[in-house]
Amino acid sequence: MRFLGAFLLDDLTHGIVWSLAQLDDGLLADDQSLDAESHNLETYLALPRSAPNRQLLELTAAGSSWWGSAFCAQYIERELEGAGEIPVFWTREQRGAEAAPWLFFRHKIDYLRSTGRFADGGQATSRVFCVPEASVLRTERYERVLLLLAVALMERYGIRVRLVADSAYTDMDGVAFIPGQKAVVANWVRTGEALWAASTTSSRGDLRSYGTAFGDAQQIDILTGSAPKSRLEELARFLDIDWGWVTTRCRAVAEQGIASLVRTRSRLLTSDGVEDALSFLGTFAPRI
Template sequence: MSWGRFETLYANAAKRVATRVGGTPVSVSRSTYMRWIASESTPEGLAQQVLEELFGIGFELLMGPAPDREIELPSVLNVTSRAAAMLVDSRWATSMLHPTTPVAGVDGSWYLDGMDLLDPTSVAVQMYEATDHSDDDVVAIGPADYPHVRQFVRPTRRALLLASVKERRNGGDEGSLYVLDSAHARRLLAPERPVELLPIPSAYRLDDLTFAVVHGLVAADNALGADDRLLDAEEQGLEQHLQKERSVYAREAVPGLSQGGAAWLGSRFCSRHALRWLTKSAAPSALWSRAQIGEEVLPLLLFRQQHQFIDEFRKLAAGADEQPGMVLCVPEDVVAASPLYERIMFFLALAWLEMRGLVTWVCNEPEYARFDEFVLVPGEQAVVGTWMRAKDHIWSADVAVRKAQVREYDLAVLHARTHSVTQGGSSHARLRAAVEYLGLEQIWGTLPQRCAELGAYGTVDMLQSRSRLIALDEVDHALRYVGGLGSA
């Protein structure tokens, strides 16, 4: 600290001490200050109190030796790596990446913004330069960075490694980034497992597909992890609400809940409510979802309880006269406004539903977007349960049995079946129609291959869920299913 800065701060602290203890503020000369910092003399009397006031810590601690810690500095990134980091934010508007500079004890951060369903979040991140090992289908961080990598991955927190490689495979000179979860790096670099290189599969290259998965998983997982105690307590009380055909739960009833946590709780209640109140006399044939963008289909792909609900629905629908399916209303203006990575995530959800044996119908008339979510037993019953974009409610549920009510739901599903923009006699045909409607034709030449690559390795090492409420297995299944479409 410069003498001029210190003199001003010291004088202000001295006035506060004098006011508190009485007396005249003590001053300090420049020569005394220089002797203090050179350890040639020690402050005494009121000077000790002034320094305590100035720095906010006890005098003995202030004058004691600095903690002895070994800090490893990260390597300085080259121009290509820094440019690759800057391109991340220009490519994805919901990203703010700040890879760390070589400062002792300072990590970088990756801020990820939500669009509707997800809360903004951030994750610790560190970038390292890596070499391309095409023959082994990996890129690798070398031993020179291991001391800092070990230091970075040691804390038990969510963190990501970004490996920067100067891309040469296609003759270009654009840098590429590859993602690895710190937990996996920690296992690979464990003392009992000496390695010559820290490998990252080439399938973990950061592009629209992997960004969709990273963005969705990190935001959802962080939200549910932060809300775990609240969600556990709220789930214990669901039974009293499930006793009623009609139930509305206000958002203000759980003020500390995140948007992601509210989505989990609302979807959990609505799925249980549907299974509780569905008639036993006939089989359901259709689900109606309000999901319109990739962020809103994440619960289908990530939430364990949604996987269980789809399984239960399929069992109940096994006796239906028509092949069961799900309706999603996605107007053209929503598609046009959705970033590419969001449309890819939406397509993965459609593929997952088709893989699970459910037909997907996509209608595009905006007036159908007003419908609540429901499970339909044709001509007999619609169990309504809305949690997505429910405004001031975590959920709103009801059971419709009057003929006029049920007829409205029957007609909506009939319209979706007959006017779907993803018409086709097979899953492959419907998904190819979805590719066209979602504007994915420009990347369809490479998307199945990228999905196959990522699905083959699995997302578990690229990202690891911390929340007990999330499972990545179904994402991997959907990736492999889409990967098979390229050769179909």
């Protein structure tokens, strides 16, 4: 009975199944196209800037997201190679559908793990989200749960997440920023007709603008807690998700294992991310 109770259909299980089904179906349909296009990756990575049109490839929404995300992850990794200072990141995801790739794309998990190398003497890197209240109000709870899971995964890997609710920052670039040195712009979410938009700049004007945005984010961050638990609890409150309910449900599903609920089919996906996020949030569940 406990096993059956863990997988009751609610906003947690529905969100996981809903997002994985869309990603899995799309990537399986696009597998040959993505494999055939992979030989062009080095060409794009060698360019100082790139923004290929979506019409170059006939891909599903999932395939376009995967291709843009995979390129941006490798582009940022390459541009930050040998960086002597800890970068800070700004990400453009605002909804659960946009955040779900963090939970399931295999390269996203590797990318998050690799950011651990920037930690120095206990100082962690940070990642800023801009999620206006209007976006929250327009989103169903199962999507908001996915966003919470994605943020929990980042905190699980030692990344300090900040959240800005001011809509003035909605169009801020996805960027990896090293103050005074460089800004690695890598957008793949809400890029219009482009699969991605990537470039690197060391212009004083650009660095000043990005530095101001990150400084503002630190000042108006609504996740003010000093520890992951308090920040995630503040995020749940902002997303109108009951903290006791979501942590208890995460613990129940994690204890049974996500493979008992869903399994990935595409070689490009993994359940490791959502497993880690569920387990991490589950540790904060109240003990009865």
